[in-house]
Amino acid sequence: MASSRDRQRKLARAKLDRQMARRAARVRRRRQIQAGIGAALVLALIVVGSAWALGAFDSDPKQNTAADEVCLWTPQDATGNTNLKDVGTPATTGLPTEGTRAMTVTTNQGAPITASLDLASAPCAAASIAHLASRSFYDNTKCHEITAEGALRCGDPSGTGLGGPTYSFFDENVPTVPEPAPSASPAPGQPPAYPKGTVAMIANPPGANGSQFLLFFKDFNPAKPVYPIIGKVTGGLDVLEKIGALPTVDNGNGAKVKPKTDVVVQSLTVGEPATGASAPAPTGSGAPASPAAN
Structure with missing residues (x-):
């Protein structure tokens, strides 16, 4: 065991x-x-x-584009304003912010009026006008006003001054005028804030820009500028001056600013961005003189 x-x-x-x-x-x-x-x-x-x-x-630095850092397309309610026309909004990426874009306004008043849009100072305005032009927004519309400041007002298909696209954008390049010292006389030879040939936006209310723009056929130097400058006329200034000399009639609101003869924008086109040389000076009969000569 x-x-x-x-x-x-x-x-x-x-x-x-x-x-x-x-x-x-x-x-x-x-x-x-x-x-x-x-x-x-x-x-x-x-x-x-x-x-x-x-x-x-380390991430690569992002490209500084108008859409990413500058432009903001603010929706506008078309239900409260039947004068607004919906053609979408401009792109939000890849917008050019250097150089110029050529704009051509063909009217029923003679040779086309050409202008150079400033992409560096007013990239959003240029992007907006190019977008609207690509949608034929301006075609066969009337320039409804010859302003007391000496400019032709265009870009409102409704012809009321209240029309535009269903978006707006902020001011970009409003000129500044130095305030004169007390009892001081204006500086001799000071250039106007809006020289003849200036292209500017106009909005109602100011700061809510849409599609309406001004083509100045006279120098204008207000005490407080409010119109953002977006470019300058490069050709057809004589046609613009001829339009500016047309008689005006009541626009229905008590203001004698409507051209008696219809000024019709038959087409408005915007070219591709161009970089390098600066835009040429306005040309055509009656081209603006240099500031020193004014």
């Missing part, structure tokens, strides 16, 4: 030893795996840290 019990004890001991050995082996394998994972994590952190220090994760 004693030998049988001893044999059983030995077998049980051997079984326990095997179990302990397997457990120890599993623990060793687990520790090896954990050590390997830890080493891999440390190595990965070292690599990532080195890459970060060398600037591998």
